[in-house]
Amino acid sequence: MNSISKLFGGSLGAVLSSLLIISCGTLHAATGVALREVASGFVSPVVLCDFPTETGASLIVDQAGTISILDAKGTKSEELFLDVRSILSKLNAGFDERGLLGLALHPKFKTNKKVYVVYTAPLRTGGPVEWDCTMHLSVFTLSKTNPRQVDLSSERVLLQIDKPYANHNGGCIAFGPEGYLYLSVGDGGNTSGIGRGHAAIGNGQDMTTLLGKFVRIDVDHGNPYAIPQDNPFPKGPGRPEIFASGFRNPWRFSFDRGGKHQLYVGDVGQGAFEEVDIVVKGGNYGWNAREGFHGFNPKDATKVPEGMPTKALDGRAFTDPIFEYKNFNVFKKDPDSKGISITGGYIYRGKALPHLVGKYIFGDWSRVWAKPDGVIYVATPPSKTGDQWTIETMEPKGLKNGSIGAHVVAFGEDGDGELYVMTNASNSLIGKSGKVWKIVAE
Ligand SMILES: [Ca+2]
Numbered sequence: 001m002n003s004i005s006k007l008f009g010g011s012l013g014a015v016l017s018s019l020l021i022i023s024c025g026t027l028h029a030a031t032g033v034a035l036r037e038v039a040s041g042f043v044s045p046v047v048l049c050d051f052p053t054e055t056g057a058s059l060i061v062d063q064a065g066t067i068s069i070l071d072a073k074g075t076k077s078e079e080l081f082l083d084v085r086s087i088l089s090k091l092n093a094g095f096d097e098r099g100l101l102g103l104a105l106h107p108k109f110k111t112n113k114k115v116y117v118v119y120t121a122p123l124r125t126g127g128p129v130e131w132d133c134t135m136h137l138s139v140f141t142l143s144k145t146n147p148r149q150v151d152l153s154s155e156r157v158l159l160q161i162d163k164p165y166a167n168h169n170g171g172c173i174a175f176g177p178e179g180y181l182y183l184s185v186g187d188g189g190n191t192s193g194i195g196r197g198h199a200a201i202g203n204g205q206d207m208t209t210l211l212g213k214f215v216r217i218d219v220d221h222g223n224p225y226a227i228p229q230d231n232p233f234p235k236g237p238g239r240p241e242i243f244a245s246g247f248r249n250p251w252r253f254s255f256d257r258g259g260k261h262q263l264y265v266g267d268v269g270q271g272a273f274e275e276v277d278i279v280v281k282g283g284n285y286g287w288n289a290r291e292g293f294h295g296f297n298p299k300d301a302t303k304v305p306e307g308m309p310t311k312a313l314d315g316r317a318f319t320d321p322i323f324e325y326k327n328f329n330v331f332k333k334d335p336d337s338k339g340i341s342i343t344g345g346y347i348y349r350g351k352a353l354p355h356l357v358g359k360y361i362f363g364d365w366s367r368v369w370a371k372p373d374g375v376i377y378v379a380t381p382p383s384k385t386g387d388q389w390t391i392e393t394m395e396p397k398g399l400k401n402g403s404i405g406a407h408v409v410a411f412g413e414d415g416d417g418e419l420y421v422m423t424n425a426s427n428s429l430i431g432k433s434g435k436v437w438k439i440v441a442e
Pocket residue numbers: 246267275285286287290291292321
């Protein structure tokens with residue numbers, strides 16, 4: 001008997017209880033879960049993915065520049081899978097969005113041993129004066145003598161993207177279902193899509209730069225890569241690598257391993273709205289003319305303009321997000337505000353949590369910038385086209401108000417489709433507070 005029935009007893013209790021279930025029926029579907037710590041001692045873990053040559057093992061990327069193996073027994077390797085610390089741009093002893101940001105193994109990794117990595121390197125020779133760094137997309141190969149280690153000297157840089165500022169890197173990579181490599185790139189940094197290195201129309205809207213875009217390339221052909229002939233603009237104008245445009249800081253994306261294998265991304269907003277997009281070929285997701293479902297004024301990010309532009313300057317229609325939520329920075333005391341910076345996640349397709357199958361699990365960095373008050377959210381797709389997604393706070397067992405007591409840096413997915421949340425408790429690249437938690441049944 002539940003507590004309401006206990007309190008009122010008999011049929012009245014049953015009626016009240018069912019009313020409560022009706023009125024709150026969708027509010028707590030995100031319970032029945034717990035977070036189990038599976039690895040610690042990281043600075044700030046940003047990627048977890050399957051390591052297919054060892055059953056049950058995963059690779060974990062630390063933004064500070066290292067990759068470790070977590071074996072099937074849950075033991076973190078002493079020896080590093082890859083260590084790029086010597087080739088990274090110098091990182092702040094404080095908050096920093098640069099570092100080692102992306103990892104993807106080639107779909108035929110077991111035979112070709114190719115490992116793709118994204119990191120921020122020092123500004124390349126000849127890079128624009130006063131710009132900050134150069135983002136590298138590189139391929140490495142496994143050591144010929146050690147199957148648990150990448151050969152650092154095997155690096156081949158495939159793509160270099162100069163960055164005017166240190167922030168808004170994106171830097172997430174994954175192979176799509178058709179075998180092409182996708183890379184998310186931030187708008188160049190600073191704030192509101194303006195300043196040094198930002199086009200007058202905003203980098204997200206400027207098709208001559210890869211900043212503020214999703215890039216798609218064919219790493220199996222060409223030198224160093226080929227442009228897929230079904231890219232939306234294979235012959236220009238602008239950069240033929242572009243798959244989709246109009247992003248600010250596409251921080252973490254994933255392909256749904258089930259369903260229609262769609263590409264989901266969390267695009268970090270300026271201060272009013274955080275959003276999730278399903279990224280399609282040729283889509284323009286609006287930044288910096290739009291933030292979520294709203295207009296955006298780069299000259300005053302604190303006021304949401306009336307009306308919403310529906311078309312870019314070149315006439316292309318903007319693509320709406322699938323959902324947005326309010327940001328505390330502008331909507332300080334609004335009960336609908338959910339956070340300050342979205343961390344994109346995954347559609348759950350595992351076995352351990354049947355009630356989450358088909359839902360999008362994502363998070364927010366923290367409800368208060370410098371305080372470790374990150375939250376995990378569960379978004380449920382509408383059952384009817386045209387209806388809204390619903391967003392609930394995940395309430396892992398033992399955690400008050402959904403707060404996980406750390407910043408939510410990223411999510412990961414293992415070979416079985418089970419999900420992990422990666423956290424950092426220092427809001428910086430100082431210390432070793434970074435942890436990896438598996439989302440498990442309560
Ligand atoms: Ca957008």
